[in-house]
Amino acid sequence: MRKIMIPAALIALSACAAAGEKEIPVEQRIANAAPAVSVTARGETEPVGTVNDDAADDPAIWRNAADPKASLIIGTDKKAGIYVYGLDGAKKTFLPAGAINNIDLREGVSVNGKPSILVAASDRTDRMQAKLALFTLDPASATLTRLGTLPVGTGEAYGFCMGVVGGAMHAVVVIKPGKIVDMTLDLSGATPAIAASREMTNATLSEGCVIDDRTSQLYVSEEDVAIWRFDLTQTQPAPVRFATVDSKILVADSEGLAIASDGANGGYLIASSQGDNAFTLYRLPAGDYAGRFRIADGKFGGTSDTDGIELVQGDFGPDYPGGLFVAQDGHNAPHAQNFKLLAWDDIKAAVGVK
Structure with a gap:
């Protein structure tokens, strides 16, 4: 992720071009990109604890089906650990966990024979040895419990x-610059293990x-360069x-990805078009362009x-009745970085998709 320079009027993005070429100001990137409609956030989290640095990174969402307003947001401070927030944005707990970068979760996973909410994250505390950190989430107390750490590779x-x-x-786990390690987890025992592992590769920096x-x-x-698709049912996915990073629809860097399902095999892939502070929607499964939006001041x-x-679809209470979209904010001055909360219904209405 790129660094942010203050004041806001002087925000600049590090060059994607080859060494020696001039940096393109973000204003010019926005002007050259395809139009994007504006959507405003309905909420935000408290800032992460690491100040004056690029720290907040990646969110995950747990939806409480029984009590949607009691759903939780998990966000990483890649300099320090993991936060658990309520839908009101208030911090519930923080787990010091080192340099945790990207995070994801799945509910209903059998861990040591017990149905659990599995939370896992890329651990870059040791920059020479990639690791996978595993936790379980207790939604009642909004706390994470460590399961263990697995080695991923050099x-x-x-x-x-x-x-x-x-x-x-x-x-x-994507290891810098572009090694992609796909692991099948064995969570049946007292400690997690890797049942199988294989590698794929992108030529340049991927995240x-x-x-x-x-x-x-x-x-x-x-x-x-692009967003690539790999078929994980294949022995060695090609x-x-x-989608292509074309400086129009998708502006480098192409960063975070999320999926909006239509219940079958369609819906949308949403990509952070970081270079022009926008988000691009592609129709699944073909990848046709569906629209763009920005999160504007409100x-x-x-x-x-x-x-x-x-993005997680479903009922999250009156503020987010059709789903919750969470985006890391790289510039939250005068405070440290945080996460913005949007209603999926607002995004669909603004972009004009169903």
């Missing part, structure tokens, strides 16, 4: 996502990823170009330089 852990493929829990549990497709953002501030995003 290098710095960066992106992360997980999903169910063929009934097995898969965890994908954001998401697994579509419906189709077993993995989507990975190669930041300055990359298929899903009751709460807008977002810029967004890295991690997450």
